[in-house]
Amino acid sequence: MIDLDASLYIEYDNGTKEPLALIETAVDVGQDIKPATVTKRLAARAGLPAFTVLYTLAATRLEADPSWYDISGFRVKQLVPHESKAWQSFSPQAWREFLYGLRQECCRPLDEAFRARPMNGKVATVVGDCYACGRRIPIDALKAGLCEDCRQEGRRR
Numbered sequence: 739m740i741d742l743d744a745s746l747y748i749e750y751d752n753g754t755k756e757p758l759a760l761i762e763t764a765v766d767v768g769q770d771i772k773p774a775t776v777t778k779r780l781a782a783r784a785g786l787p788a789f790t791v792l793y794t795l796a797a798t799r800l801e802a803d804p805s806w807y808d809i810s811g812f813r814v815k816q817l818v819p820h821e822s823k824a825w826q827s828f829s830p831q832a833w834r835e836f837l838y839g840l841r842q843e844c845c846r847p848l849d850e851a852f853r854a855r856p857m858n859g860k861v862a863t864v865v866g867d868c869y870a871c872g873r874r875i876p877i878d879a880l881k882a883g884l885c886e887d888c889r890q891e892g893r894r895r
């Protein structure tokens with residue numbers, strides 16, 4: 739049996755609901771070890787990255803919901819696909835950035851497949867990135883690799 743009450747989180751993409759990672763959490767009391775064998779095996783089977791995340795509660799309460807304390811920092815170990823030897827410290831902002839990066843990394847192939855999917859039997863729109871602004875638009879609207887806005891503003895690749 740595995741204790742799932744608020745100890746195992748599944749980080750997922752809000753739009754597609756695709757799971758991104760399994761995260762085993764605990765309050766940081768200075769421990770060196772946080773067993774997470776089941777989470778690790780589950781993640782390996784699912785082909786998802788997994789992490790153990792220890793969090794330190796701040797002295798202040800959350801502005802959005804004062805019934806909860808804020809978090810002042812995290813210690814993180816990756817379990818899958820590579821097991822970290824040491825804990826790595828993250829500020830809440832840095833950990834948020836890390837998760838955001840993970841979402842982009844994990845979901846890029848899914849995002850691309852989603853955008854390119856056939857709709858109602860119609861052929862999917864082929865898209866490309868504008869070389870100047872990076873905006874993703876239908877490939878027909880790109881001229882010399884540039885979107886219309888960038889062409890009008892005289893931007894170059």
Ligand SMILES: [Zn+2]
Pocket residue numbers: 868869870871872873884885886887888889
């Ligand atoms: Zn552009």
